[in-house]
Amino acid sequence: MKFIHAGLNTIAMILAIVSLVAVFEYHNAGNIPNMYSLHSWIGLTAVIFYSLQLFLGFAVFLLPFAPVPLRRAVIPIHVYSGLTIFATVIATALMGITEKLIFALQNPAYSSSPPEATFVNCLGLLLVIFGALILWMASRPHWKRPPEENAKALLPVGGTAEGTEAESTMTDGSQADKADLRINSDAARKQNLKLDEAAQRSTM
Amino acid sequence: MKFIHAGLNTIAMILAIVSLVAVFEYHNAGNIPNMYSLHSWIGLTAVIFYSLQLFLGFAVFLLPFAPVPLRRAVIPIHVYSGLTIFATVIATALMGITEKLIFALQNPAYSSSPPEATFVNCLGLLLVIFGALILWMASRPHWKRPPEENAKALLPVGGTAEGTEAESTMTDGSQADKADLRINSDAARKQNLKLDEAAQRSTM
Structure with missing residues (x-):
């Protein structure tokens, strides 16, 4: 693209x-x-x-x-x-x-x-x-590239997606109970999504 | 305004x-x-x-x-x-x-x-x-009205904000433990915010 x-x-x-x-x-x-x-x-x-x-x-x-x-x-x-x-x-x-x-x-x-x-x-x-x-x-936001695709497109050609890496590290390293984990990973995912959305939607 | x-x-x-x-x-x-x-x-x-x-x-x-x-x-x-x-x-x-x-x-x-x-x-x-x-x-999204203000502005003149009402009902009626409550209200708030953001940011 x-x-x-x-x-x-x-x-x-x-x-x-x-x-x-x-x-x-x-x-x-x-x-x-x-x-x-x-x-x-x-x-x-x-x-x-x-x-x-x-x-x-x-x-x-x-x-x-x-x-x-x-x-x-x-x-x-x-x-x-x-x-x-x-x-x-x-x-x-x-x-x-x-x-x-x-x-x-x-x-x-x-x-x-x-x-x-x-x-x-x-x-x-x-x-x-x-x-x-x-x-x-x-x-129109729903005619834009989906956030994950967008994160990939922002990387240099041939690079790896950093969002997924950060998230998996966070999930592996956590020692909290399941509810907390859910909150954390959920919040992190939402944070990532929000950042991507902001980057996309801040455009006209 | x-x-x-x-x-x-x-x-x-x-x-x-x-x-x-x-x-x-x-x-x-x-x-x-x-x-x-x-x-x-x-x-x-x-x-x-x-x-x-x-x-x-x-x-x-x-x-x-x-x-x-x-x-x-x-x-x-x-x-x-x-x-x-x-x-x-x-x-x-x-x-x-x-x-x-x-x-x-x-x-x-x-x-x-x-x-x-x-x-x-x-x-x-x-x-x-x-x-x-x-x-x-x-x-520019950060030069737009904040989401709460925007929700108010979308209501008929003199109406009450529906977002806060729905949220308080949900908090009152919940019998789950504190963690679940946190997840629910958090998710609801984020959902509301996201809807407001979508309404705002879907504009040019």
Whole structure:
């Protein structure tokens, strides 16, 4: 899962860079000024944050050097910034669509609502619906990875799950009666679950 | 808190309706077509969903008729749609800014980056930062209302907290030994807490 996520985002990043280069080349060839519009400002900001996100995500979650507490601390920020960048990119696309329709539709004008304008407006509306659906899915706790899977995913690739280890040690070393043991292991399990849940649910 | 939230949103809704009327009057007076742009389509959609949100929120959370399970089921949807409408409104504002700059700046043109364009682009960038900060605050679990307060807030105005009642009954009626009692009440409390957390954290 982790590799699919990282791989798809790397492909998307490469496509974004290719598109940016194409835009600048097109502007330069047609003597159109670069980076004057709000669309371009916010779009470039989003791409910069996206590359930062990809770089930091690679360094913290894919390379084996980052300790688990760091991963656990970074994951909510990673999810928040991923979703915020996603929303910002949708806003940038909507601004780009608005610009393009104003510039491209002159005869008949955009303001006379030709079929092309209606069609592209519908595409823009679908983009908003798409964004809302993705944010809905990403923010539902029962559509998240289960806590145990999540604990495994937080570890470096090839590492062992620390939660199960700690728990078994506690169970082996205890000399208390059965009721106390039950309380302890129960509390420990709940504590672990709660930590995992917090790490998961603290994300958007 | 509930009343401040509802009151401020009602004021915002009234202001939004006044602004919409002003826009239509302005367009009609200047013979500018209405509702042709993507900005207008998405903006009107957002206002319609906003009024629905306000109406349903009033019916479910302020009027005393809705049962607690319904409130508990609706709260994640209410929070999700509130934040999504908020993000959509920011996107609409960004499109509006883009349109206005293209239409208003002709001599010197928007594309020649006059100081006014730079200034308004900065305002647009600040709007994105503002949206990102609000979404950050709204999605952090430790910036949410504590679970007990939340359980109270879910009840009809003037009602009593059901969680404490159920727990005290369980404690009074138990004939088991102290350890079992501890396990039971502990489990019940944790169950309650978990339900409250789920209700809170299932929101964005």
